[in-house]
Amino acid sequence: MYKRVPMAEVLPKSPEFEAYMKWALESGIKINKVIYPVRFPPGYIGTMATERINPGDIIVSVPNSSLFTTKIAEKSDLNELFQKYDDFFDEDDPHYEDLILATYLIWEKSLGERSKWYHFISHQPKSETLQDWSIEELQQLQDPDTVYDAKQQMGFTLKLWGGWKKVMLKSKIFSPAMIEFPEFLWAYRLLSTRSFGKFCPYTTFAPMAEFLNHNNTCTYYYYGTTEVSSESAKxxxxxxxxxxxxxxxxxxxxxxxxxxxxxxxxACPGGIKQDSEMYKLVIESESLDNEERKNDEEKDYGKPDSEVLRETNEKELSIIAGNETYEEGSEVYMSYGRYSNRMLLATYGFSLKDNIYNFARIKTSLDRFIIGEKAYEIRSLDNNKVYLFKLKSDTLCKELFRVVRVLNWTNNFPVNACFSPASIDLEMKVIEIILGVVNEQIDEFPTRLEEDLKIVENQLTLRHYFAMVYRIEIKKILHKQVKYLLAARNIFEIIRDGRSIDHAFEVFFRGMKEEEKNEICEAMRTYFRTFRIYHENN
Structure with missing residues (x-):
C-alpha cells in the first residue's frame, strides 16, 4: 500500500493547464481519483490520490479517437512527404515509427492553435537526461561507463537528426527553425519518455496519461475494452x-x-579426450549452453498477439491500478518498464531508491579471476576480452560463481564440482576471489558509502540528488554482496570442521537479528540448496 506523503504540496493550476484539462474532458478523456500538479519531496512534480485507489481501479482512460499515434501521422498532411522519401522513412527501419511521429509532432506544434492537438503538445516539456548534465554533474555519478554511454547516445541522436535534416531541407515543407536540433531533440525525447508502444497497436501518446511518475509498481497501461485482459493485469x-x-x-x-x-x-586448453571421465564436462557445458539459449528465446520482449492489439474505435488506453492500493494523499505511479537506475537516468533523468531491477556491474577480463601463472595463460588464450556480470541486491550472482569456479577447477577436484558447488575447498577459493574483486570495486570509488549517506541528507539540486541515489544504490549492492560472501565463507568453514549444513547455519545465525538473517538466507538459498544436494550424496 502506498501511504500519504506528509510534505506533498498541491500546486495551483495555470490557465494553460486548465485549458488542457477542459480539452481533455471534451475529448472523452476520464481522470479518476487523482490530482495534478503536486510537488513531492525532494522537489519533483507528480500526481496524488484524492481518495483511496483500490486494485483494478481505472485512474486515466483515453478513448481511441484521442490517441496521438503513428497511424494518424501516416494519414496526415505529411503522408506525401513520407511516401516521397520512403528511402529514409523506411518501414523496415527500427526507427521508422519514431521518425514518423517525431516529424508529425514538430509539424503539429508549428500549427499552434490551429492544431487539434494544440493543448496536448503545448504541455509537453523539454525532457532532460544525462546528455544534458554538465561534466561536474556527470562526475557525481562516479561511473565513467555510464558517462561514456550517455555521450555515445547523444552522438547517435545527432547522427539521426543529420539524416532527417537533409530530407526536410529537400522537402522544403518545414521552416528552418522547425528542423533545428533542439526541435528534433524535443520531439525525439518525448517518444522515449512519454509514449506508449509495446502493448499498443502503434507508438502512441495518450493525453493526460503522461503525468504519472515511474516506480516499480503494478499499476500498468492497457489498450482494449473495459474488460481488462487478465494477461495485462498480471x-x-x-x-x-x-x-x-x-x-x-x-x-x-x-x-x-x-x-x-x-x-x-x-580451463582445459589441451583438450579433453572423449574416452576420459572428464569428457562429462564437455557434455554438461553443451547442455548448459543449450538451456541458456532456450531461456533467452523464451524471454518475451515483444508485443502480444496482433489480434489482441487490433485497433477499434471501442477500445481505450487505460491506466489501471494493479494489485496495490493508494491511500488518499499518496503519490500515484505507473511502471515505465523493468529498468535499472542506469536506464532510468539515461532515458528519464532520475534514479530510484531500492530499485529491484538495479544492479552493480563487474566489468573485467577473465584473468582477474585466477591467481598465479594460469592468469597469463588465460589472458593470452582469451585475447584479454571483457565480460560483464550483474550483481543484484538480493542474491549471489550464479553466472559469476560459475565462471570463477570453472576457471579455478582442476582434476584434483571432483568432476561434478566444475559447474556446480560440490566441493567445499573449491567454493571457498571461489568466494575469496570474488570477495577480492568486489572489494576492489568498492575501493575504486572516490567516496565511501558512509560519506554519501551523509551528503544526501543535505539540500541538493535534483540532478545532484539523483546522482547521489545512483551511486549510493550501487555501493549498497556491492556491500550486500560482501556480506553474503562472508556469510557463505563462514558457513563453509563450520561445515569443513565436520558440522552438518543445518548446524552450520544455526551456529552462524545465532544471535543475529531476524531481518538480517532472513535477508542473508534468501540471498544464499539457491546456492546452498544446490550445494546440499551434492554434499549429502557424497
Whole structure:
C-alpha cells in the first residue's frame, strides 16, 4: 500500500493547464481519483490520490479517437512527404515509427492553435537526461561507463537528426527553425519518455496519461475494452525475477558473452579426450549452453498477439491500478518498464531508491579471476576480452560463481564440482576471489558509502540528488554482496570442521537479528540448496 506523503504540496493550476484539462474532458478523456500538479519531496512534480485507489481501479482512460499515434501521422498532411522519401522513412527501419511521429509532432506544434492537438503538445516539456548534465554533474555519478554511454547516445541522436535534416531541407515543407536540433531533440525525447508502444497497436501518446511518475509498481497501461485482459493485469504483479529489460550500454571496449563450452576450453586448453571421465564436462557445458539459449528465446520482449492489439474505435488506453492500493494523499505511479537506475537516468533523468531491477556491474577480463601463472595463460588464450556480470541486491550472482569456479577447477577436484558447488575447498577459493574483486570495486570509488549517506541528507539540486541515489544504490549492492560472501565463507568453514549444513547455519545465525538473517538466507538459498544436494550424496 502506498501511504500519504506528509510534505506533498498541491500546486495551483495555470490557465494553460486548465485549458488542457477542459480539452481533455471534451475529448472523452476520464481522470479518476487523482490530482495534478503536486510537488513531492525532494522537489519533483507528480500526481496524488484524492481518495483511496483500490486494485483494478481505472485512474486515466483515453478513448481511441484521442490517441496521438503513428497511424494518424501516416494519414496526415505529411503522408506525401513520407511516401516521397520512403528511402529514409523506411518501414523496415527500427526507427521508422519514431521518425514518423517525431516529424508529425514538430509539424503539429508549428500549427499552434490551429492544431487539434494544440493543448496536448503545448504541455509537453523539454525532457532532460544525462546528455544534458554538465561534466561536474556527470562526475557525481562516479561511473565513467555510464558517462561514456550517455555521450555515445547523444552522438547517435545527432547522427539521426543529420539524416532527417537533409530530407526536410529537400522537402522544403518545414521552416528552418522547425528542423533545428533542439526541435528534433524535443520531439525525439518525448517518444522515449512519454509514449506508449509495446502493448499498443502503434507508438502512441495518450493525453493526460503522461503525468504519472515511474516506480516499480503494478499499476500498468492497457489498450482494449473495459474488460481488462487478465494477461495485462498480471504484467507487473510479481515483478518477474528482478531481471532488468535495459537497452544494451555502449562501452569503449565491446562486451563479450561467455559460454560454458568456452569456459571448458579455457580451463582445459589441451583438450579433453572423449574416452576420459572428464569428457562429462564437455557434455554438461553443451547442455548448459543449450538451456541458456532456450531461456533467452523464451524471454518475451515483444508485443502480444496482433489480434489482441487490433485497433477499434471501442477500445481505450487505460491506466489501471494493479494489485496495490493508494491511500488518499499518496503519490500515484505507473511502471515505465523493468529498468535499472542506469536506464532510468539515461532515458528519464532520475534514479530510484531500492530499485529491484538495479544492479552493480563487474566489468573485467577473465584473468582477474585466477591467481598465479594460469592468469597469463588465460589472458593470452582469451585475447584479454571483457565480460560483464550483474550483481543484484538480493542474491549471489550464479553466472559469476560459475565462471570463477570453472576457471579455478582442476582434476584434483571432483568432476561434478566444475559447474556446480560440490566441493567445499573449491567454493571457498571461489568466494575469496570474488570477495577480492568486489572489494576492489568498492575501493575504486572516490567516496565511501558512509560519506554519501551523509551528503544526501543535505539540500541538493535534483540532478545532484539523483546522482547521489545512483551511486549510493550501487555501493549498497556491492556491500550486500560482501556480506553474503562472508556469510557463505563462514558457513563453509563450520561445515569443513565436520558440522552438518543445518548446524552450520544455526551456529552462524545465532544471535543475529531476524531481518538480517532472513535477508542473508534468501540471498544464499539457491546456492546452498544446490550445494546440499551434492554434499549429502557424497
Amino acid at each position: 504484467r507487473y504483479v510479481n515483478f518477474s525475477n528482478g531481471e532488468d529489460h535495459d537497452d544494451d550500454m555502449v562501452f569503449k571496449k565491446p562486451i563479450n558473452k561467455i559460454t560454458c563450452k568456452k569456459l571448458i576450453e579455457l
